[in-house]
Amino acid sequence: AQKITQTQPGMFVQEKEAVTLDCTYDTSDPSYGLFWYKQPSSGEMIFLIYQGSYDQQNATEGRYSLNFQKARKSANLVISASQLGDSAMYFCAMREGSDYKLSFGAGTTVTVRA
Amino acid sequence: SAVISQKPSRDICQRGTSLTIQCQVDSQVTMMFWYRQQPGQSLTLIATANQGSEATYESGFVIDKFPISRPNLTFSTLTVSNMSPEDSSIYLCSVEGGTTPGTEAFFGQGTRLTVV
Numbered sequence: 001a002q003k004i005t006q007t008q009p010g011m012f013v014q015e016k017e018a019v020t021l022d023c024t025y026d027t028s029d030p031s032y033g034l035f036w037y038k039q040p041s042s043g044e045m046i047f048l049i050y051q052g053s054y055d056q057q058n059a060t061e062g063r064y065s066l067n068f069q070k071a072r073k074s075a076n077l078v079i080s081a082s083q084l085g086d087s088a089m090y091f092c093a094m095r096e097g098s099d100y101k102l103s104f105g106a107g108t109t110v111t112v113r114a
Numbered sequence: 115s116a117v118i119s120q121k122p123s124r125d126i127c128q129r130g131t132s133l134t135i136q137c138q139v140d141s142q143v144t145m146m147f148w149y150r151q152q153p154g155q156s157l158t159l160i161a162t163a164n165q166g167s168e169a170t171y172e173s174g175f176v177i178d179k180f181p182i183s184r185p186n187l188t189f190s191t192l193t194v195s196n197m198s199p200e201d202s203s204i205y206l207c208s209v210e211g212g213t214t215p216g217t218e219a220f221f222g223q224g225t226r227l228t229v230v
Contacts, residue, residue, distance in 0.1 A: 033216055043204050045221035052217065091156060095219075100210040101147055102219060104157045
């Protein structure tokens with residue numbers, strides 16, 4: 001079974017608007033961590049934000065925020081005030097327990113329009 | 115945060131040959147991870163490289179095809195052996211980081227491999 005599901009292959013967003021990228025996960029481990037990465041066309045993986053399963057508050061990092069709904073097993077990424085440089089592939093990933101290896105979703109391509 | 119230097123950044127190789135990818139970290143880390151990203155696909159873990167022991171391979175990946183070395187706590191290599199066009203991918207090394215363990219994971223710049 002897929003551990004991480006990203007159902008949006010691609011999204012378009014107008015510059016300066018907000019965009020929400022969906023991510024659902026599946027795990028039976030009560031301790032886990034959720035990550036979001038940005039991958040521009042250059043191929044590097046840029047860490048954006050992290051949410052731990054025991055964190056009480058939703059994570060935020062600048063224009064990035066994570067809408068964590070534990071009961072629904074979702075960890076959606078919200079990018080506010082989109083910029084042209086936000087155009088990239090975005091991956092949701094999860095680690096489980098004390099294991100540091102990551103399972104990745106299929107990714108969502110975001111294209112920001114001027 | 116950890117800084118990871120990965121090389122080569124890209125290469126074009128003939129089928130049947132082997133390529134060794136190097137990953138150097140600026141701090142000591144217990145575990146290093148090697149991922150493969152096939153064209154248009156997501157990242158898939160190949161193996162976990164532990165210093166002083168054999169690498170742990172994920173299902174579908176074998177040591178004969180992807181031998182890994184981990185001679186110390188800051189360095190690892192991944193070799194892609196007897197290459198075929200299906201091995202054309204981006205290969206990335208990664209380490210765990212963060213002031214709290216497990217809260218960040220850093221990646222090298224990736225090696226874009228094309229097999230002809």
